[in-house]
Amino acid sequence: MLCGRGGAADCSLFFIKSLGKTLVAHNSNNSRELFLDVCSGNAVTRPPVWLMRQAGRSLPEYRKLKEKHTFLEMVQSPDLATEVTLQPLRRFPLDAAILFSDILVVPEALGQPYSFTDGNGIRMEFTIGNRKDIDRLETSGLRDSLAYSSQALRQIKRELNGQQALLGFAGSPWTLANYMIGGNSQDTMLARRLYHEDSGLFECLMEKLTDAVADYLEMQIEAGADAVQIFDSMGGCLPPAHYPFASGKWIGEIVSRLAGKAPVIVFSRGTLGSLEHLVKTGAQFLSVDWAVDLGDIRNRMPDQIGIQGNLDPAVLTSTPVVAARETNRILETMRGFQRYIFNLGHGVTKDAKLENIESVITTVRNFQ
Numbered sequence: 001m002l003c004g005r006g007g008a009a010d011c012s013l014f015f016i017k018s019l020g021k022t023l024v025a026h027n028s029n030n031s032r033e034l035f036l037d038v039c040s041g042n043a044v045t046r047p048p049v050w051l052m053r054q055a056g057r058s059l060p061e062y063r064k065l066k067e068k069h070t071f072l073e074m075v076q077s078p079d080l081a082t083e084v085t086l087q088p089l090r091r092f093p094l095d096a097a098i099l100f101s102d103i104l105v106v107p108e109a110l111g112q113p114y115s116f117t118d119g120n121g122i123r124m125e126f127t128i129g130n131r132k133d134i135d136r137l138e139t140s141g142l143r144d145s146l147a148y149s150s151q152a153l154r155q156i157k158r159e160l161n162g163q164q165a166l167l168g169f170a171g172s173p174w175t176l177a178n179y180m181i182g183g184n185s186q187d188t189m190l191a192r193r194l195y196h197e198d199s200g201l202f203e204c205l206m207e208k209l210t211d212a213v214a215d216y217l218e219m220q221i222e223a224g225a226d227a228v229q230i231f232d233s234m235g236g237c238l239p240p241a242h243y244p245f246a247s248g249k250w251i252g253e254i255v256s257r258l259a260g261k262a263p264v265i266v267f268s269r270g271t272l273g274s275l276e277h278l279v280k281t282g283a284q285f286l287s288v289d290w291a292v293d294l295g296d297i298r299n300r301m302p303d304q305i306g307i308q309g310n311l312d313p314a315v316l317t318s319t320p321v322v323a324a325r326e327t328n329r330i331l332e333t334m335r336g337f338q339r340y341i342f343n344l345g346h347g348v349t350k351d352a353k354l355e356n357i358e359s360v361i362t363t364v365r366n367f368q
Contacts, residue, residue, distance in 0.1 A: 031095035032226065035165035038306065038341060039227060039263040039284065047331070047340045048095035049364040050167070051357070052267070052309075053347030054088040055100045058316075058354070061087050071116065075101050078151040085156050089164060091354070092361050096165040099153055099220070103171030103231055106212055107180050109145035110137040114179075127183045127190075134205050139212050143219055150223040157224035165227065168220030172232035172268075173209035173254075174247035180205075188237040195246050202246075210250045214257040221262045229265040229287065230254065233346075236270020243274040252281040265308055269346060279305060290314075290345030294333045306339030311360065313344050316352035320359035327363040 035048040056062050062084060065074065074080040084100040104114050104122065113125040128134060143150075149168075157166055174191075181191040195202045217228045235247050247268075255264050259282070267287035268278055278286050279302060286305060288297055290312035301307060315326045327342075334340040342364045348357070 030163060031093075032160070032162055032165045035095050035341075036226065038339060041304075041306075041339050043338055046364060046367045047334065047342045048165070049342040049361055050094050050096035050098065050165075051088075051348050051360075052098075052344050053349075054092075054094060054098065054357075055084050056348070057350040058348050058352040058357070059087055059091065061091075071102075075105065076148050078148050078155055081148070081152040082155040082159065085152070086159055089160075092357060093365060094164065094361060096167055096226075097156060097160060098167040098169060098229070099149065099156065099225070101149055101152075101169070103169075103176065104179060105146060105149065106142075106170060106209070106216055107137075107176055109142045109216075110139060110208070110212055112137065112180055122179060122184050124179060124183045128177075128180045128205060131201060131204065134201070134208065137208055139208060139215070142212055142215055146216060146219065149216075150219055153220055153223035153225060166225055167227050167229055167265075168217060168223075168225035169229040169231060170213045170216050170220075172230050172235070172247060172266075173206050173213055173250040174238070175232055175234040176209055176213070177202075177205055178234045178237075188234055192237065192246075195242070206250050210253050214254045217254065217258060217264075218261065221258070225262060227263040227265060228258070229267060230283070232266060232268035232271070235268035235274065238271075238274075240271075240273035240277070243271065244277040244280070248274065248277040248281055251283070255282040265341075267309070275300060285339070285341065287341075287343060288345065292345075294330060298334065298337055306341065307334070307337070308341040309343040309345050311342070311344045313346050313349050313352070316344075316348060316356045316360070318353075318356060320355050323356040323359040324363045327360045328367075331364065331367045 034044055037044050038048055069080060074084055081100045085097050088094060089097055108114060115123055117123050160166060178188050178191040181194055220228060230251055232247055238246050251266060258264055263284040265285040265287050266278060266281055266283040269289045271278060272292050284306060285308050287308035288310050290310055294310045297307060310330055311326060315323050
């Protein structure tokens with residue numbers, strides 16, 4: 001039962017499958033309650049809003065902190081990760097915080113370190129190419145290696161004091177495999193080739209990654225995450241016919257492991273053709289990119305599954321008027337749809353303008 005972390009109030013708010021279209025009154029001043037109401041399919045006055053990559057490079061306070069610390073230092077220090085996570089909430093009236101971290105902490109915890117090149121690209125210390133490489137990955141010490149994430153989540157939870165929701169996250173096994181096999185974010189060819197050529201080796205790697213990601217997300221929920229998001233950012237490089245076997249299947253296993261523990265949001269970029277397969281993962285919410293017709297997605301989505309996202313991140317580099325206009329367009333498209341979380345179709349870019357972020361959030365909060 002879900003009463004353990006937050007008491008009876010959490011039990012009344014939590015899960016989509018059991019609550020249907022129950023109507024409840026929520027405190028409009030409490031963002032966490034609003035977020036959990038939407039996760040439960042309850043009637044709300046407006047959708048909650050948070051933004052992927054809301055913490056980080058678009059904020060001057062983050063850039064100032066980065067002058068003193070590397071990215072990985074901030075990720076691996078609970079105090080610094082807490083500070084960076086909370087920075088956007090001090091500046092904007094967001095409804096949720098998301099842990100400041102990185103998807104590649106999982107392969108690093110398994111024994112495959114990574115670093116940033118001079119151009120801020122990713123470089124894995126070694127790449128996965130055979131069974132021996134996979135055998136080097138050790139899952140038994142994952143919780144100890146990632147204890148800094150749990151500690152940061154507990155600190156953030158205390159700081160939020162029940163006012164905003166707290167999200168954890170991880171990369172999908174398929175997306176992580178692309179980095180681990182290809183060595184960086186640019187080369188998806190090697191992972192796709194392994195999938196086609198050697199299904200046994202591919203499944204060996206995916207089983208290990210699936211166990212690791214599920215364990216990591218369970219750990220985050222135990223540390224206080226109200227919901228978790230799985231980033232399947234490279235799902236779109238797969239042909240739809242192969243998506244369920246190369247990615248969807250493994251996400252589904254993770255969602256199954258997390259059943260009854262917290263809502264799961266799956267963000268899969270460029271996978272409109274795989275929507276039916278994404279639905280079959282069992283995730284409570286699907287987060288969509290900006291290149292899809294949101295009205296069409298709404299019409300095709302089963303009643304029990306929520307929708308998140310769709311605002312083009314480029315809007316944040318434009319003007320407040322454009323940002324408000326595009327935000328209103330999406331809000332009108334989703335009017336009356338109770339399981340909608342406002343978000344971008346991908347992350348905030350480094351050249352996003354603060355006044356545009358403010359315009360988006362204000363528009364959502366004032367929507368009636």
